[in-house]
Amino acid sequence: MSKRALPVTRDENFPEWYQAVVRDADMAETSPVRGCMIIKPWGWGVWERIQGDLDARIKDTGHDNCYFPLFIPMSFIAKEAEHVEGFAKEMAVVTHHRLRNDGGKLVVDPEAKLEEPLIVRPTSETIIGDAFQRWIKSYRDLPMLINQWANVVRWEMRTRLFLRTAEFLWQEGHTAHADRDDAVAETLKMLEVYRTFAEEVLAMPVIAGEKPANERFPGADNTYSIEAMMQDGKALQAGTSHYLGTHFAEAQNIQFQNAQGALTYCHTTSWGVSTRLIGGVIMTHGDDDGLRLPPMIAPRQIILVPMLREKPEDAELIEYCVSLEKELKAAGIRAFVDVKPVKSAEKRWNWVRRGAPVIIEIGGRDVSGGSVTFMRRDRLRDGDKVISKTVPRAEFVAGATVLLKEIQDALYAEAKARLDGNILTNLTSFEELAEYFGPATEADDEGGAFRGWVRVPWARPEGKALEEIADRLKALKLTIRNAPLVQESAAGKCIFTGEAAKEYILIARAY
C-alpha cells in the first residue's frame, strides 16, 4: 500500500501509476466513444500553454496558420499510394450524410449515401498539397510556410490517454520549397524548434536525431525525431519532422516556374507534435504523489489555500490570500485562491496530485505574523515527511518569480540527469544487447524492470539487411529510436553487420 497520494507507485506498476496520475490530477478521462478522450480543464489548461508557446515559436520562424477541411476525399488518399501503405488504412470513413426516423427508430438513411466516401483526416498532406498545387505558381511564392492546429483521427486498436488515442490534437506544419537544400534546412530548423521547446518549456530533455529508413514517415526521404526518456526507461517519440523530397509534389503536381521560366517540382516538408506531449510530461516529471508540472505550462502556478475553520477569523484568512494573490498576479504569476468548501487537507492533496508548482497554506499565524507558509511540489518530501517553509510575506513575493524559475530548472536537471545516466554505450554485440534488455515478456507492458537506452555503433545497413535487424529487435520489443544529430565520430564495428561503424544509434523499448 502506497504511503503516497496515489494508490499505486511507479515501482509497483508504471502503467497503472500513469493512469492514476491522469485520473487523480484531473487531466483527462475516457469517453463513451471508443478510443476518444475527454480532456478536462486542468489537462486542457496545460495544452493551451503548450499551444501558446509553441505557436509563437512557429510564427517567429515565418509560418502562417491556416485551417483546412476535416474531411479528405477518398480519391486524394488513393493518389498517394505510399501514403496508403504506410498508415492511412485504419481511418474513420464518412459514408452517409443523413439519419432518418424509421418507425420511431433512428437509422442511417440509405438514400443519403455519399458518391465518394470522405475520410476524417489522419494527417493533411493530401488536402494541403492540393491547395499548394493551386497556390504556388512561381518561385516568388516560395517558400510556402503553413501550419495548422487541428484534430485528427487514426483508428487505433489499443489506446492510452494522451499517448495513443483515436482522436488527438496536434499542429501539423506543411511547407514547400524551391530546392532540396532549402527544404532540408526547414526540416532541421523545425526539429530544433521542437527540441528547444521541449527542453525550455516542458523541462523535458530530448535527443534529436534521424530515424533509420524503416522508421520513416511513408513517402519521406528523411524523418527526424526528438526522443525523450520516460521514468520507466522507455523512449517516447515526442515530435517528428520530415523531408518529403519531391514525392508528394509529384503525386499532387505541386510545381513552380523558376527564375529561368522552367516548371519544376517543389520540395516539401511536414512536421508535427501532438497532445502526446502531455503524456510525456506526466511520465517525465510525475512522482508517487501525482503530477509535477513545470511552471511554464502549469495553468495555475501558485495555489493559495486559506486554512478555513468555519470561524469568524476565516474572513481575515481569505482577505490575506486574496491580497497576496493580487500581488503575485501583478508580478505576472498565475496565482489562485482556492476557497472551495472542502477541507484544507483535501485541497492540499488535490493540488499536490495536480502538480501545482507551489502550494501556499495560510493559517492564523501567517496572518498575524505577516508570513507565507508554502510547499514546493518538486521537493515535496524529506523521506515520508512533507516539507513546508515559512518566510516573511514580502520576501516570498519578491522571490516568487525566481522560485518558479528554480522549480522549472530543477525539474529539467532531474530529468536530464536521468537521460544522461541511462544510456549504455559499452555494448559491442547483439548478444550483449539482448542480455541487457532481457526477453520481452508481457510484464514489460505492466511496467517491467527499468532499462535505459543503449547507444551502439551502426554501419547504416539498408534494404533487406535493415529489415532483418528490425525483426530481430522487434522480437525483443526493441526499436531503433534515432541516430543523434550531435555525436562524436563513430568508432568500432556495427553490432549487427560487423562492418565499420558510420555513426551511433540509440536503441530502446518505446511507447
Added chain:
Amino acid sequence: MSKRALPVTRDENFPEWYQAVVRDADMAETSPVRGCMIIKPWGWGVWERIQGDLDARIKDTGHDNCYFPLFIPMSFIAKEAEHVEGFAKEMAVVTHHRLRNDGGKLVVDPEAKLEEPLIVRPTSETIIGDAFQRWIKSYRDLPMLINQWANVVRWEMRTRLFLRTAEFLWQEGHTAHADRDDAVAETLKMLEVYRTFAEEVLAMPVIAGEKPANERFPGADNTYSIEAMMQDGKALQAGTSHYLGTHFAEAQNIQFQNAQGALTYCHTTSWGVSTRLIGGVIMTHGDDDGLRLPPMIAPRQIILVPMLREKPEDAELIEYCVSLEKELKAAGIRAFVDVKPVKSAEKRWNWVRRGAPVIIEIGGRDVSGGSVTFMRRDRLRDGDKVISKTVPRAEFVAGATVLLKEIQDALYAEAKARLDGNILTNLTSFEELAEYFGPATEADDEGGAFRGWVRVPWARPEGKALEEIADRLKALKLTIRNAPLVQESAAGKCIFTGEAAKEYILIARAY
C-alpha cells in the same frame, strides 16, 4: 465597371461583392470537399484574435475550457428526440473504420463496419451532458461552467463561405445549475458577453433579444440572440444563448443531491458563436475597395510599404521602415514591413483589399524629411481620390495607438448609425409590412433593394396562431429576429392578431 479595387460594388450585386471580398482579401476559399472551406492566413489571423479576446471574456466569467470527442454515438442523438427533430438529421455519419486495397483500387472495407454508427458532432449537448451526468453529484459541484472551442459539421445544402458551411469552427458553452434563476441568469450573462464583445471588438452593433417560440433551439425553454444589420439591410444572427430548462437533464439524467439530500434535475444552458462572425464583420464594414478590419481584430494593424525602385536608395527605405516598425511594435502595435518583390502600387491595393487599418508608404522624401505618409483604410477616399496624409515621424508614432482607436470607433459609429437609422417603427398592419418589404423574388438572393428592419407591436401569440404568422412571413422571406431586451413599454395593437401588444419585435430578411 467599378472604379474601385473590387470588380463588383455592393450596389451592383451584394452577394457577388461578398464573394469578391472573401476572395480578394485572401480570407478563405472553397475546398475540394463539398461545403467545407479553407481558411487562409489572413482569415485565420482574424479568427485567432476573435478567439483570444472572447476566450478571455469567457474565462473571466468563471468558465473552464475542456475538449470533448469529435464523434457522438448515434444512440446519444436518438435519446434526445426533440433534438433530432430540430436539426440533427443532416449530419456526417461515420460507418466504417478501414479502407482496403481491392485489386489496386482503394475501397471501404465492408468487414470494418462499426457496430454503432458515429455522428460527427453537429453540437455537443449530448456528449457533454453525458459527462455532466457522471461529474455532477452534489450541489457543491454546481454551477458547472464549461466551454469548448471546436469544429462541428452540419450537412448544409447551400453553403456560403463563413456564413454557412458544412464544417465550421465555434465555441460552445455548456453549463449546469441548481435552479432556474441561476441558469437564466447565466443565459443572459453570456448573451451580454456576446453583445459587448461584438460591439467593443468587432465594432459590430447588435440588438440582443429573445427569439419567438418558433425560432427556439430544439429543446430550449428560451432562446436569445444578438442580431446585426448587414449593409444590404438583412439581419445576421451573430450568436445565441439558450436556457434549456430541465429537458436535457431529464433526457440524460443529470441530477444532483441538494443541501437537503434530495435528488434534483439540473437546469442547463448552452451558448455559442462561430466563424460566421467573420462573415458579419465583412458585411458590416467592407466597402467597394474590399474589407475594412476593426484594428482590434486586424492580424496586422499598420502596414509599412517601402516604395522600392530597385535602386541603391532602396536599402535606406527599408531601414527606415524597419526602425519605424520597431518603434510601433514597442508601442504594442501589430506593425509589418512588406518587402515582397512586387510593385508598390500592387502592395498598396493588396492591403487595401485586405482591410489593414493603416497603410504607410515610405518614399525618398519621407526618409529625407523624417516624415510618414499614410492612408486610413476607414476613410480611404474623397470622391474617387485616395486620401493620404504626411506627418512628422515622431508625431505619427506618438499618435499611432490613438489613431487605431479612432478607426475602431469610427467603424463602430458608422455601423451604429446604419442600424439606428434603418429600423422602421411606424407600421401598424401586416399589409404595410408586406408593402414595405415587397414581394419576395429571386432578386433578393441576388442583392435586391435595401430594406432595413421593422419593429412592430406584438401580442406574443403562441401555438397554431404563431405558426400561421411564421408562414405568412415566410412567404415574404421574412422572419421574426427577436424581441429586444431593452425596449420601451409596448403600446398599440399587435399587427398580426389585433390584440393589445405586450412588447415589440424586430422583423427582417436574414442570412
